[in-house]
Amino acid sequence: MEIYLKSRDFRNWLSVKNGPHTPMKLNDKNELVSKPEDEWDEDDFRKLTIDNKALNILLVSLDKTEYxxxxRYTSAHEVKLLILTHEGTEQVKNAKLAILNRDYELLKMQPNESIKNLYNRLLDITKGLLGIESKDLKTMEIEEFLGSLMTHEVKLNKKSAKLVETKPQEERRKDIALKSTHKEDMSSEDELEEEDCVLFAKRF
Structure with missing residues (x-):
């Protein structure tokens, strides 16, 4: 977010960092007091516009819950402070990062879990890492990986369907035994699939 604010206008980031501009003037006692709106000059309007642009950039980047x-806040500086409070200190961020990295290391396909559910779990961990600005992530073609796994899943389903269609009538009545045998036949492929998932997770 800091880089994006600076790229739009470095003054946007200064508004977030230092707080909004408050038009001031000297009164008769040579004291600084707030200017009434009808006394604002062009410089005041320019600085206030920068403040509001910075605020808008932060607000549109939030989801509904965060928004x-x-x-209720009226400055980008206040919004940023609340976001930092919500994310936690650097120590908390490091703890979250360690947990998410461990989730990656231990990631494996659960019994009866679909490729889609595995993919969603991968995305949840990835989003968590991105949310705390992890420096360890590398750009990956995750959609390509999902596609290959889904193709593998389709092949396994077709193989299972063919086995059922070619069974004699007597054997079809022994579904439990056949399912157990089929599970043993596919165990090596399942193990390879789980190993692929773990290797992919470790690439993060």
Whole structure:
């Protein structure tokens, strides 16, 4: 977010970092007081516009839940402070990162789990890492990996269907025994598939 704000206008980031501009003037006692709106000059309007642009950039980057937490604030500086509080300190971020990295290392396909569910779990961990600005992530073609796994799943389903269609009538009545045998036949392929998932996870 910091890089994006700076790329739009470095003054946007300064507004977030230092707080919004408050038009001020000297009164008769030589004291600084807030200017009334009808006394604002062009420089005041320019700085206030920068503040509001920075605020808008932060607000549109939030989801509905986060937006509801900060919508009462009127400056980008206040919003940023709340976001930092919500994310936690650097120590908390490191702890979250360690947990997510461990989830990657231990990631494997669960019994009866579909490729789609495995993919969703991968995305959840990835989003968590991106959310705390992990520096360890590398660009990966995750959609390509999902496609290959789904293709493998389709092949396994077709193989299972063919086995059922070619069974004699007597054997079809022994579904439990056949399912057990079929499971043993596919065990090596399942193990390879799980190993592929673990290797993919470790690439993160």
């Amino acid at each position: 509801n937490l900060v919508r």
